[in-house]
């Protein structure tokens with residue numbers, strides 16, 4: 001007999017609905033949920049192969065392990081032994097060095113309930129704000145920009161806007177590969193409405209460009225110049241909505257002055273595109289009834305990521321294309337629950353329900369609700385700052401949960417050296433493969449997708465339910481249970497939940513009166529309805545925000561920000577003359593700890609490679625498939641060259657997925673990336689590193 005379970009894909013922020021079928025032998029098979037409003041039965045290559053990932057338990061961690069000294073091997077331990085020892089070490093460190101000497105580094109793949117309890121533990125009871133997640137590497141620039149422009153970290157639109165748009169601008173993203181189900185909806189919408197215009201800006205000719213009416217192949221680092229120039233062309237072309245600007249925004253006059261500082265022709269030269277293309281983009285946007293923008297890492301992962309985001313959002317604010325069907329600035333989320341993590345305040349600068357750490361009233365509300373210690377007003381360490389603090393000894397202990405920083409952090413050799421210096425490292429993981437385990441004093445085996453239940457929130461503010469289908473192998477436990485057991489070992493009250501629904505319901509109550517209010521929601525409703533969009537007062541929730549053009553700012557007006565258009569990435573030099581940009585390939589997910597287990601997914605691209613323009617290759621005597629060395633002062637990568645006219649001259653591309661192979665780290669793109677951060681979002685500048693490329697000759 002077969003049983004079927006409805007759940008949600010655990011990979012990207014699209015948030016597709018999945019049906020898991022389980023046969024009598026316990027074998028699983030997945031298919032798209034035809035009733036789900038996001039994917040309507042479709043799945044991408046990663047989603048449709050999820051059952052292989054779940055069924056292969058050969059690499060799973062089965063039991064807790066611990067060691068009493070760095071030089072000793074870890075031994076199998078009971079849960080009590082591992083957690084009691086960790087609680088004793090944490091308590092000793094906190095007593096001697098204060099609460100800011102410990103930190104939790106979590107993941108946008110954690111469920112909302114997991115995020116909630118770990119955030120409650122460190123902020124509400126340990127008394128530090130040292131919690132951050134790998135979402136910092138992904139979309140913190142978009143979060144900051146939404147807040148600065150609209151008064152709240154809130155995606156205004158919904159996926160159903162796609163079918164109602166007639167101009168879609170994709171900036172610094174390749175959704176055809178990275179958010180495939182969104183892209184299939186865009187493809188279908190364009191097929192139904194051939195007049196729909198698609199604009200893509202990207203230094204590479206990606207798969208998404210095949211659908212584009214206009215590809216703006218900009219030089220890396222010139223996005224603000226491009227967006228400002230389009231803004232100028234919209235103003236001079238008479239395409240702005242003066243009624244909307246006057247009634248619902250602030251800052252237009254200063255913006256107009258800033259964007260008219262450069263001529264379109266000057267901007268085009270900086271961007272490396274034709275001026276005519278900027279006018280065409282403005283014409284497409286200006287003539288649209290519904291205008292959407294989609295973006296991801298090309299804008300976010302930058303030393304000026306927040307300004308890149310704001311410059312794109314401005315195009316909506318000057319044309320009034322926000323809060324109405326088919327319109328809105330839409331940040332595509334990389335991870336499945338980056339948004340849910342922020343709802344519960346799981347970043348170093350946040351409190352639950354998007355409350356603000358620097359606001360004494362907000363701290364008071366949360367402390368009274370949790371009943372723990374007074375909340376610190378000192379912002380915690382962000383993702384990369386944690387590793388810097390391990391390096392210089394300010395941070396003594398780190399708890400790494402559901403993430404693989406020794407592939408995903410920038411300047412990753414620095415991060416690895418930092419872990420070597422840590423006094424105590426806890427790794428909470430499903431797999432025995434991540435390199436972080438080498439440095440772990442304690443390893444805690446976690447349950448994986450289908451082995452636990454809970455909720456996640458996708459990119460369109462849709463909270464979805466995830467079902468438990470099968471038991472975790474060995475002694476692995478759900479992440480929320482691990483954290484709660486640890487909190488109790490530390491002697492803290494308030495972690496006696498008997499099931500996940502109690503955690504979720506507590507989170508719902510804490511949102512009362514905030515902009516993301518879901519206090520009328522509870523776990524039973526989510527479980528029954530499968531998904532709703534926040535804020536929630538009933539029914540299916542709120543698909544679209546700002547329909548009344550009242551924004552979450554004090555005067556309810558959106559803010560049109562202005563700023564310089566300078567690129568603040570590291571400079572090129574005669575020794576390091578090429579710009580390295582990194583990104584994903586179609587069939588792999590992040591650091592491949594799940595997709596890497598599926599042989600089918602390696603058929604598309606099996607190994608790492610360097611994409612390089614034929615002219616840059618010719619100048620270096622490099623031929624197709626030659627081994628090349630990519631290097632700078634931070635590290636080296638050695639892979640095969642792939643010559644391609646699809647990348648701009650002067651730019652090279654490496655996929656970000658690969659880590660160490662047979663103890664060699666020469667495939668790891670982040671050996672080369674820079675620690676430069678956006679000063680507001682603290683998101684690293686992954687998309688622009690100065691490198692040299694040479695043909696590799698065996699010594």
Ligand code: SF4
Pocket residue numbers: 009010011012013014015016039042043044045046047048179180181182
């Ligand atoms: Fe999963 Fe994203 Fe693919 Fe949907 S698009 S199936 S959420 S990986």
